[in-house]
Amino acid sequence: MIYNYIDEILQGYTINLDVLRRDTNLYSISMLQHTGSFHSSEFFFGNENSELESVKFNDFLFKAKENNSSLVITPEYSCPWSTVRNLVDNIENLPSQNKLWVLGCESIIPTNVLEFRDAYNGLNNVEVVFNDIVDNAPGGVLLNPCLYIFKANDPNGIEKTIVLIQFKRQHMGAWGNPLEQQKLIPGQHSYILRNSPDSINLVTVICSDAMLFDGRHIYPGAEGQWDIQPYIILSIQMNPQPAHIEFRDFRRNILKVANKDVISLNWSSEGRSSGNPNFFGEYCKSNISLITEHISNTSSIEEKLIDDNHKKGVYYTLIKPNRHCFYLTPKIEFFYLRMRKPILGLAPGPANRRRGPEIKTIYEYDTVLETFIEVEDTSDGYVDFTEDIQIQSESLQDGALNILDRERLIALTSGELSKVKSGSNWYAVNTLKSFISEDTETINRFTVTFDTNGKEYRISQFGKIEALNVNILSDTNLYPDIIASFKDKCNEVMFLNRNGTKYNYNLVSNDDQIATVAFLGHTSKADAKAMLNQLTKLFPEEDLGNKRIVVWYKPSIAADSYDYEATDVPKFTSTEQTNLTSITK
Known part of the structure; x- marks a missing residue:
């Protein structure tokens, strides 16, 4: 040339x-x-x-x-x-x-x-x-x-x-x-x-x-x-x-x-x-x-x-x-x-x-x-994609949720956080795994569906949220003690984004209790523990005693059963009456 x-x-x-x-x-x-x-x-x-x-x-x-x-x-x-x-x-x-x-x-x-x-x-x-x-x-x-x-x-x-x-x-x-x-x-x-x-x-x-x-x-x-x-x-x-x-x-x-x-x-x-x-x-x-x-x-x-x-x-x-x-x-x-x-x-x-x-x-x-x-x-093709794979979860179809918040909700709920450090802004776009493209240039964005090379990844993560909303949150027997008070008071993940809580909470009860939950699909107990540890880093260490975090997983790919790792119920030595359903006390 x-x-x-x-x-x-x-x-x-x-x-x-x-x-x-x-x-x-x-x-x-x-x-x-x-x-x-x-x-x-x-x-x-x-x-x-x-x-x-x-x-x-x-x-x-x-x-x-x-x-x-x-x-x-x-x-x-x-x-x-x-x-x-x-x-x-x-x-x-x-x-x-x-x-x-x-x-x-x-x-x-x-x-x-x-x-x-x-x-x-x-x-x-x-x-x-x-x-x-x-x-x-x-x-x-x-x-x-x-x-x-x-x-x-x-x-x-x-x-x-x-x-x-x-x-x-x-x-x-x-x-x-x-x-x-x-x-x-x-x-x-x-x-x-x-x-x-x-x-x-x-x-x-x-x-x-x-x-x-x-x-x-x-x-x-x-x-x-x-x-x-x-x-x-x-x-x-x-x-x-x-x-x-x-x-x-x-x-x-x-x-x-x-x-x-x-x-x-x-x-x-x-x-x-x-x-x-x-x-x-x-x-x-x-x-x-x-x-x-x-x-x-x-x-x-x-x-x-x-x-x-x-x-x-x-x-x-x-x-x-x-x-x-x-x-x-x-x-x-x-x-x-x-x-x-x-x-x-x-x-x-x-x-x-x-x-x-x-x-x-x-x-x-x-x-x-x-x-x-x-x-x-x-159109970004998102609605057609979710209809094509027969998603039922209303939270994934919520038109009031803007594009970035939808990506964040899916990332948090499916455990697809890219990099989390204690006190870090995990929800910043440049830290979210779905926005990161490797040298293959495959687009894995949840809300962009034209690149079929990222289709299986999207289906996998959407499937986790669908299972959490449809199979897990509907079965109160699967609730650990830390969110026992949520039973019959919630049905789908969503964000509570007010009063400085930002995007750390994705489970909100109808009486305004809040928690952080994820479902990892078929994986090991060790992986679930690791994700629980990662999610705890969303919060300042001094606040962890009041946090409700649950990570569900499917220990067997064949059996239709679920298990979880979760934060412990706080133990109080004070005789003063405490309302465990509120994180403000």
């Missing part, structure tokens, strides 16, 4: 793109997670019906310009060339000053890309640029292009619209057929956009080019430069296996160092392929991944951002210690959001805080009106 800085290609031009300015301001992004029918043939990879999809892409770009997006992105093989021609034929449709559009386009044959350059280069102050030699190119018969479209002033101060074309280099090898390998003409050049040598850098990696990407190769002989330079890396894909190890390693290696953001934009898994109806069977996992130590998710502002984003279809996970991932729902095509740039150290600490993207608007495409319509929120 040959890396070219844009200022080496456009020598003497002035470039001043919002997204690349080295400041702490928020910038805006419009992303199209294309839901379409992918089609491949001997001479074409793209949309099965390009004419129909062109109408959608025209509307998307119109709205992206209307909302003044700093950065606009579409995935590979998605944008019809008729949409591109519509842009350059009508200059009022082109990006505004300081804005950058990155369009993954349908394939094109060498003759047609040369015709496009000849037709539009110089028309309406447009300059069509690419360094690759495409005629008589070795390999196949078609090119996989990504277009950068932006404005720049030439050395004479005349504003030009630049259409810079980058071609994919590495064919995909995971489609189950060798068609792209046979047909792709590999590109040679990759472009690095920047306003100046001191600005943020932006590079686009087209799908399987991720297997070749190593940021250190941009700086031969000076690998340390990669570690310190701020970069936005766009990974545009038409990829049925976005969590394949090659793509995971691509993201992981980039995010080993600071000042890097990776924006991965795939076709939606709600789409299909004309030749393979199961092509998009896996969750598409379009996401924004960034590295920062600042997101602690303990403040009400940060929690509200996670909750608000969730309602609009963007879901948070953490890969420890500080890689934060925000996954897009496959149900929404058009996302408009704002976020901080990957710049640290330019301002005092409070101004350097990063909280990830803030989703402002989501759109669904109306096929009748042929336009994108703004919608308020979208």
